[in-house]
Amino acid sequence: MDILTLLQPDDWHAHLRDGDSLKRTVPDLAKQFHRAICMPNLVPPVKTVEEAVAYRERIMQHVPEGIDFDPRMVLYFTDHTPSDEIKKIKDSSVVNAIKLYPAGATTNSDNGVSDIRKVYHVIEQLEEHQVPLLLHGEVTHSHVDIFDREKRFLDEVLTPLLRQFPQLKLVLEHITTADAAHFVLEQGRQVAATITPQHLLFNRNDMLVGGIKPHFYCLPILKRQSHQTTLLEVATSGNPKFFLGTDSAPHAQSKKENACGCAGCYSAPYAIELYAQAFDQMGKLDKLEGFASHFGADFYGLERNSKTITLVRKEQTIAERLTYFPNDDIIPLFAGQTINWSLQ
Numbered sequence: 001m002d003i004l005t006l007l008q009p010d011d012w013h014a015h016l017r018d019g020d021s022l023k024r025t026v027p028d029l030a031k032q033f034h035r036a037i038c039m040p041n042l043v044p045p046v047k048t049v050e051e052a053v054a055y056r057e058r059i060m061q062h063v064p065e066g067i068d069f070d071p072r073m074v075l076y077f078t079d080h081t082p083s084d085e086i087k088k089i090k091d092s093s094v095v096n097a098i099k100l101y102p103a104g105a106t107t108n109s110d111n112g113v114s115d116i117r118k119v120y121h122v123i124e125q126l127e128e129h130q131v132p133l134l135l136h137g138e139v140t141h142s143h144v145d146i147f148d149r150e151k152r153f154l155d156e157v158l159t160p161l162l163r164q165f166p167q168l169k170l171v172l173e174h175i176t177t178a179d180a181a182h183f184v185l186e187q188g189r190q191v192a193a194t195i196t197p198q199h200l201l202f203n204r205n206d207m208l209v210g211g212i213k214p215h216f217y218c219l220p221i222l223k224r225q226s227h228q229t230t231l232l233e234v235a236t237s238g239n240p241k242f243f244l245g246t247d248s249a250p251h252a253q254s255k256k257e258n259a260c261g262c263a264g265c266y267s268a269p270y271a272i273e274l275y276a277q278a279f280d281q282m283g284k285l286d287k288l289e290g291f292a293s294h295f296g297a298d299f300y301g302l303e304r305n306s307k308t309i310t311l312v313r314k315e316q317t318i319a320e321r322l323t324y325f326p327n328d329d330i331i332p333l334f335a336g337q338t339i340n341w342s343l344q
């Protein structure tokens with residue numbers, strides 16, 4: 001298979017940021033994806049439907065002429081999210097979900113939820129209205145090893161949560177372990193997961209062997225190869241519980257190459273080609289369209305896209321750097337490396 005035509009894909013987990021960042025991030029994403037879930041971890045976070053509508057308008061100002069891009073918005077769950085905001089999400093035509101960051105888990109999560117049991121009264125509304133809860137699935141206790149944080153979240157937070165709310169619709173975002181993949185497989189159809197290109201293509205050796213490579217550092221952190229293998233298996237299995245979410249998360253070069261470097265990989269400009277590379281390695285290109293273009297829309301109860309994109313088996317070298325701010329570039333995921341697929 002050298003030419004692959006797919007229904008246009010959607011990205012169910014992306015960070016576009018705000019202000020000047022949008023000049024870079026919006027065109028990069030919109031050239032391949034029709035829709036993207038735009039994560040709300042801005043400073044300050046996007047906490048109400050009203051703020052999400054305003055953020056969407058700022059994003060739309062950067063969509064290049066002639067491109068049809070439909071940002072899907074998400075609210076940021078805090079300890080103080082009022083229960084009645086959930087009905088507003090249900091009634092909104094632009095907001096599709098709410099994202100829960102355990103406080104302190106990742107970039108801009110200080111306003112996240114300090115203890116999930118404190119917000120069970122709001123989660124009750126999510127279950128009632130069938131509004132998806134998107135989860136950053138890591139515990140944050142300082143004594144828990146960073147490589148065990150996802151597994152501990154499954155046992156200590158997610159299992160009790162689903163026992164309490166068996167009909168809750170939820171997406172475990174950017175899963176990184178075999179434990180999370182198996183957990184999702186064991187649940188009903190209302191529980192799904194997104195998988196990033198970096199967790200399919202790389203493992204912690206890529207980040208740590210032969211020198212520390214900050215551009216592979218994201219959260220949840222890359223795990224050992226056996227986890228990568230399981231993620232590849234489930235992503236390419238054709239199971240609709242697993243779908244595309246890049247977690248493309250831009251940080252300027254100076255913030256990544258730093259004594260205290262930020263977490264996040266910037267994959268937006270090459271995302272669909274990176275996924276094609278991973279599916280091709282597994283001999284499963286025929287499963288890419290379901291993962292990239294069908295299952296996420298079906299989960300969110302949105303129409304599948306109608307246009308198509310075409311990928312060709314043609315080598316391309318990922319840029320060494322991309323312009324971001326006037327004096328600070330951004331280094332994309334897998335910078336300077338050659339991949340086998342190009343977007344036509």
Ligand code: NCD
Nearest residue numbers: 015106107218219249263264
């Ligand atoms: C994300 C970011 O930079 O906003 N970083 C990351 O490493 N994935 C936040 C997140 O999704 O955890």
Ligand code: ZN
Nearest residue numbers: 015039247249
């Ligand atoms: Zn993210």
